[in-house]
């Protein structure tokens with residue numbers, strides 16, 4: 001079987017990939033990567049880049065059940081992922097929303113898959129029950145990635161976003177974590 005590491009070797013982005021919980025020293029790279037997608041993509045409906053001040057606040061205010069992880073390639077952040085609360089109402093407490101962002105220079109090298117696989121293991125270990133991915137309908141790559149991990153499309157909200165001068169639909173995908181009943 002060809003592994004993402006095999007593929008990276010073949011495609012010249014060699015180097016072992018590792019995933020670990022994010023540290024404050026990763027936040028600048030995390031923010032730069034995220035802001036790239038804010039500026040250039042509908043994968044986030046945020047329109048203004050995040051400041052480092054708000055990034056630090058975002059990181060420091062997270063609960064232990066809502067981790068942030070980074071993928072390191074040759075010791076540099078090549079992607080990050082996070083679990084966030086789906087809703088503030090208490091009865092939603094075992095439902096989380098996931099995020100995965102991969103450096104555009106390193107896409108299609110298995111990094112998104114590695115981050116998502118790791119994140120889902122953490123979600124299971126943390127006792128979460130349902131994982132929701134809210135994905136802009138134009139992001140077919142992200143929809144395909146989540147489908148590979150067993151996420152099912154459970155809904156589509158039409159024209160709920162407006163970015164780059166056009167209305168955008170959001171596809172909701174959900175994974176129920178077996179064993180976490």
Ligand SMILES: CC(C)(COP(=O)(O)OP(=O)(O)OC[C@H]1O[C@@H](n2cnc3c(N)ncnc32)[C@H](O)[C@@H]1OP(=O)(O)O)[C@@H](O)C(=O)NCCC(=O)NCCS
Nearest residue numbers: 043099100101102107108109110111112113141142144145
């Ligand atoms: C979506 C994203 C995380 C995928 O990361 P990645 O490292 O490129 O994904 P992988 O290399 O692990 O791809 C795994 C599979 O997902 C699917 N996939 C990923 N990107 C795809 C694309 N652009 N088009 C079609 N399928 C795609 C494929 O099935 C792929 O397997 P394959 O390469 O063997 O065909 C990355 O493109 C990204 O950061 N996009 C912008 C941010 C975003 O949309 N994040 C998700 C919001 S939660």
